[in-house]
Amino acid sequence: MKITFPHMGTSYIPFRALLNGLGQQAVVAPKCTQRTLELGTRYAPESACLPLKINIGNYLEAAEAGAEAILMAGGIGPCRFGFYGYVQQEILRDIGIDLEMIILEPPATGWGDLWKKLSLLTNVNRPQQVVQALRLAWAKFVGCDRLEQLSLRVRACEARQGITTRILEQSLERIDTAHNVLQVTKAVKEGIKELNSLPQQPDRLVLEVGLVGEIYTVLEPFVNFRLEEQLGEMGVLVHRNIWFSTWILHHIVLSAFRARQTAHLCRLAEPYLNHFVGGHGLESVAHTVQFGRMGVDGIVHILPFTCMPEIVAQSVLPLVSEGYQLPVLTMVVDEHSAAAGIRTRLEAFVDLLANRRRMGEHKLRHGESNIDLVSVGLTGDR
Numbered sequence: 171m172k173i174t175f176p177h178m179g180t181s182y183i184p185f186r187a188l189l190n191g192l193g194q195q196a197v198v199a200p201k202c203t204q205r206t207l208e209l210g211t212r213y214a215p216e217s218a219c220l221p222l223k224i225n226i227g228n229y230l231e232a233a234e235a236g237a238e239a240i241l242m243a244g245g246i247g248p249c250r251f252g253f254y255g256y257v258q259q260e261i262l263r264d265i266g267i268d269l270e271m272i273i274l275e276p277p278a279t280g281w282g283d284l285w286k287k288l289s290l291l292t293n294v295n296r297p298q299q300v301v302q303a304l305r306l307a308w309a310k311f312v313g314c315d316r317l318e319q320l321s322l323r324v325r326a327c328e329a330r331q332g333i334t335t336r337i338l339e340q341s342l343e344r345i346d347t348a349h350n351v352l353q354v355t356k357a358v359k360e361g362i363k364e365l366n367s368l369p370q371q372p373d374r375l376v377l378e379v380g381l382v383g384e385i386y387t388v389l390e391p392f393v394n395f396r397l398e399e400q401l402g403e404m405g406v407l408v409h410r411n412i413w414f415s416t417w418i419l420h421h422i423v424l425s426a427f428r429a430r431q432t433a434h435l436c437r438l439a440e441p442y443l444n445h446f447v448g449g450h451g452l453e454s455v456a457h458t459v460q461f462g463r464m465g466v467d468g469i470v471h472i473l474p475f476t477c478m479p480e481i482v483a484q485s486v487l488p489l490v491s492e493g494y495q496l497p498v499l500t501m502v503v504d505e506h507s508a509a510a511g512i513r514t515r516l517e518a519f520v521d522l523l524a525n526r527r528r529m530g531e532h533k534l535r536h537g538e539s540n541i542d543l544v545s546v547g548l549t550g551d552r
């Protein structure tokens with residue numbers, strides 16, 4: 171069966187390996203572009219959140235490339251994600267696109283349905299082939315995340331603008347074409363070596379920013395206007411705690427055994443938000459506290475317009491900002507957001523952080539919070 175799936179950052183690399191390894195034919199939609207967005211917004215309800223619209227665009231572009239089925243994650247909790255797959259199925263049906271939708275509900279909802287769907291996806295005879303496919307996909311998930319993480323540090327001091335992104339893209343391509351775990355390991359090692367050997371500007375003023383927010387907008391560069399690249403090229407080291415591999419580990423593997431490690435995040439968020447609000451709302455608050463304790467210069471909080479869990483987080487972040495003397499820039503994106511507006515706001519934010527640093531209003535501290543800084547709380551919205 172020719173199966174497609176929505177784009178989200180580099181996740182197409184491991185998903186392609188997984189589906190092909192399971193004996194299916196992965197159809198990877200073209201990377202998200204303005205056309206993808208236009209297709210999605212044409213057919214999705216206006217009030218739907220941005221990721222749903224872009225997913226629709228991905229499916230339509232994949233259908234043009236011959237896809238017959240869609241693999242989509244389900245969800246539970248107080249946000250719209252749990253309905254995504256079903257709503258998308260209806261939208262496609264309404265416009266006469268005949269694609270089978272395979273929705274994988276999280277194991278916490280029960281194993282029966284999940285096994286049924288997984289067996290639909292498996293078209294190989296030997297269990298070893300399934301294990302091999304899973305191992306290869308996992309190696310690619312971890313490899314992509316490791317390289318991306320390293321690139322965030324290297325880019326902030328790169329001597330030639332854009333070189334880190336170019337090397338990263340080449341390394342990711344090598345991971346994509348690797349046929350076994352050994353080749354993935356080799357590609358990752360080469361990528362790390364190349365990134366580490368890029369010429370740096372040792373005397374550059376490097377600011378540190380924590381990136382928090384809704385997972386899709388954090389991970390998908392088309393939607394966040396290549397935020398990490400833009401900040402990196404302005405001399406900002408971006409920290410983020412949301413990675414696809416850790417999301418899988420916590421939300422699928424550990425949650426299947428009811429061992430998801432969220433207790434420490436709940437403790438961090440507790441003074442400001444003391445219950446789960448769906449999506450990554452609680453994580454956004456907890457990670458902001460974490461970054462505040464690390465002593466980063468500021469926080470960028472990104473969310474799709476109307477994203478309920480992140481709106482809850484947004485309403486709480488001014489308190490965290492005040493408590494940790496931490497400027498927070500909130501960026502709300504939808505189909506009307508424009509690159510120039512985003513760029514202007516990022517430049518203004520980085521200017522503010524640089525001035526604070528120069529005036530000694532911010533001291534980088536690693537460890538527990540020790541606040542003796544002048545208050546410069548800043549939150550912005552659209």
Ligand code: SF4
Nearest residue numbers: 219249251449477478
């Ligand atoms: S987390 Fe936000 S963007 Fe994602 S489905 Fe829920 S409401 Fe929509």
